[in-house]
Amino acid sequence: MADMNPPDFDRRAGKTGEERSGKVADYRYKRPPQPEDKAIAGGAIRSRGPGLLPRRAAHPRRQRQAYAALDLGTNNCRLLIARPSGENFTVIDAFSRVVRLGEGLAASGKLSDAAMERTMAALQVCADKLRRRNVHLARSVATEACRRATNGPAFIERVRQETGIALDIISAQEEARLAVLGCHILLEQGHGPAIIFDIGGGSTELVLIEPGDGPVPHIVDWQSVPWGVVSLTDTVTRRGEGSEARADRYARMRKTVDDAFAEFGERIASFAKHEDIRLLGTSGTVTTLASLYLELPQYDRRAVDGLIVPSAAMRDISTRLSTMSMDERGTLPCIGQDRAELVVAGCAILESILDLWPADQLGVADRGIREGILRSLMAADFAAEMTREAVRRTRDESLAK
Template structure:
């Protein structure tokens, strides 16, 4: 049983803002309307490209005044490449630049055990954009991580080296445990208030992390137990849902969906048994961070297009998420592509996410689900800023 608490000095926010469909947490990351600065420092004096390390200070002048430096977090997942650049702002931070692109790095990995050339090329295209943003923003401290696809692929390490050679970005392949820790650190402020047990989950492209948390010594909850399973929206689609391409009608699509549910539920079984007692307590809390939960939350709100401000921090009835999942599982891929907030990009993968979500609701039957459009990147930024600030304070005392 895992037992550790992520370092963080952030504060838990109260869910006080409301609308007709649910409650929205006050605490958000504020996006600067006019990003500042274009100071480029692309190369070393010898003319070689400076590597963007997985955790590296880019200024040679030592620690500058905390709060004025730009920090960056890059998360290369199985499905998406995401970058966040921010400056500290009190107990939170202000986003000054961001980037996200669907790269499908893990496409075909579940069957071949390797990253395909096409997938690596897509990821490298996105990483070149990230490298340019890091240079243009003159980032002071950054961390870049890769998750399940690179952990699992036989050629994952070689791909990491290719990324360093071609973009200057040094990716750190993190463990599933570190991925869970960062997810909690990034989104825990959106947990509903209370002392009851809580489950935080992250449905990724190649894996799903489940984290049982309880009250911690400070604002950050204590991680009591966790599990990572190798089923995310890409890996589950590649191994099970491909059969749905040949499904001729709704009955066959539902049969494929049931097969996905069984696959995921079986993988959750050891964790479900360990947390069974906690799941039966009163007022259990649930918080999810992933494209699946944010997409389904958008459908719950009946939004014409995705709006992070409406979704991040929303509290949704679990029954609504189940109903939406069931409805989507009955549709063909073409029909799902016509649904607002899904579109062609998510049409193929969203059903696998629904199957994972329903399996989570089975093992943790909370009546309400908190929705977070934040996670690993925000956790990385909090870690970088807290650690750098502690170093500045320590240096000032010597």
């Protein structure tokens, strides 16, 4: 896993570069700037390689340092703290809580007081973990709920004042890029194009990739739609009870998502005809359905992360779940009451993706944005460390003459 350049967008798709957001280090958790750090202190660290970590051994001091990634989504608040370990990293702490930040957002356009209070409680836990772990560099991002809410910026400022966490509202493009960085290594082997998708709470990102010159795939095209499990559930409401009403609602969900994906589907149609297409999904939807496919009595990340499942089986499970009542879904292992309502919207989104990208197999990833952030931070810090060491060597050689 060598040092590598970031995946970029193909000019054929009309993209000329990345939309990088500026804040990398949460101000309260980064170490004081050193004399050689002036070029990078206080702003975004420019990385030679935000993919996997370089092959060469890291500096001993760096191996002891902790890095953190916080992802505040529409439905979940997730934190990952890790240390470099050879070419990868070792997780030393983690946190995940369903906060439903985007609850009611589709109707009101604002984050509700109750949703913000739930989220603040989770972020206080994250802030405590960051302080206890003495995190060297952290990046905290917020996605669709804060992008859409009219009071999103005010909430971000409240979080900064009360917890010290500087959340960065990232673009949908940056969200897609980080998801690819975090999970692309789980793609099936092959030479054909692939779609990596992330079904979130407030949006879904699809990224078309092709094998690149190095280990990081080449991003050809991408699409983000404002339909995730929360936003789709809140928007496509029930029209009664019973099997017919459930079928009608599911059909309306499917049409809503199909319409949103239509333009992207046209752009990638020629790629979808390749005989070696591959598909990889990262989200609670695909990991939950994979758990049902394995008939797990309770969720087991080790069994799910990296699993390859027949796409037809995932479609069958989606269809079956859509016909069940919420109480029936709530009794199923790995779903429970927390996911019983939202999983149907996830199934509708997944089936739409399977329609536009008919791969025989679906890869399942229990990793994504946070892992992408960690790899970016560690690779950028490694590059900065190498620069500082080069400066010191040059200075020492000059003094020795």
